[in-house]
Amino acid sequence: MVKEQLQSRGIKNKKVVDAFLSVPREYFVPDILMPDAYTDRPLSIGYDQTISQPYIVALMTELLDLGSSDKVLEIGTGSGYQTAILAAIGCSVYSVERIPELAEKAEKILKTLKLNVSLKVDDGTEGWPEHSPYDKIIVTAAATVIPQPLIEQLSSPGTLIMPVGESFQQTLTILKKTPTGKSERTSAGGCIFVPLIGKYAPGN
Numbered sequence: 001m002v003k004e005q006l007q008s009r010g011i012k013n014k015k016v017v018d019a020f021l022s023v024p025r026e027y028f029v030p031d032i033l034m035p036d037a038y039t040d041r042p043l044s045i046g047y048d049q050t051i052s053q054p055y056i057v058a059l060m061t062e063l064l065d066l067g068s069s070d071k072v073l074e075i076g077t078g079s080g081y082q083t084a085i086l087a088a089i090g091c092s093v094y095s096v097e098r099i100p101e102l103a104e105k106a107e108k109i110l111k112t113l114k115l116n117v118s119l120k121v122d123d124g125t126e127g128w129p130e131h132s133p134y135d136k137i138i139v140t141a142a143a144t145v146i147p148q149p150l151i152e153q154l155s156s157p158g159t160l161i162m163p164v165g166e167s168f169q170q171t172l173t174i175l176k177k178t179p180t181g182k183s184e185r186t187s188a189g190g191c192i193f194v195p196l197i198g199k200y201a202p203g204n
C-alpha cells in the first residue's frame with residue numbers, strides 16, 4: 001500500500017510513511033470488509049460514516065507538517081485510523097467524536113495498539129477548549145465553513161486542515177495562522193467527505 005498508493009502519488013514525508021507502515025489498517029475496518037482494508041478507497045464503518053482512503057489520510061497528515069512534539073486536535077475520530085497515524089508520529093492527540101459507539105470501538109483499538117490518545121464524545125464543531133491552543137487541527141468531515149471555535153483554538157502559528165464546501169463539491173482547505181494571528185488559506189484540491197454535524201456547522 002505504502003509504495004503503490006502513497007509514495008507513487010507524491011507522499012514523501014518519512015514520518016508519515018513510517019506511521020503507515022506501523023499502523024495495521026485492518027484493525028480499523030469492519031470484519032466483513034477486511035479483504036478490502038488496504039484498497040485505496042473509503043470504506044463504510046457504519047452510522048453513515050467512513051474510514052477515508054489511505055491516500056487522503058496520508059495527504060492530510062503530510063500537509064499538516066507535523067512535529068513529534070505537536071499538540072493535535074482531531075475532529076471526527078471515526079474508526080480511529082487517522083487518530084492512530086497521528087499518534088504513531090508521536091504527537092499529543094486529542095480527538096472528538098460525536099457518535100458514542102464509534103468512539104468506544106476506536107478507543108479499544110487504540111489501547112490494543114498501545115497508542116496514547118485523549119478521546120471524548122462531544123460536538124466536534126466546538127473543539128476541545130480545555131486543552132487549547134493546538135499546534136495543528138485536522139477535521140475529517142466537511143462543512144460549508146470552518147467552525148469559528150476551531151479557528152480560535154488554533155495556536156499562532158498553527159495549521160488547520162479541513163474539507164470545505166457543499167455535499168458533493170468540497171475543497172481540501174488549509175488554514176494557517178501567522179505568528180501575529182492572521183489567517184491565510186490555500187487549497188489542496190477537491191475531495192468528498194461525510195458532513196460535519198454540530199452547532200457550528202451551518203447547513204449540515
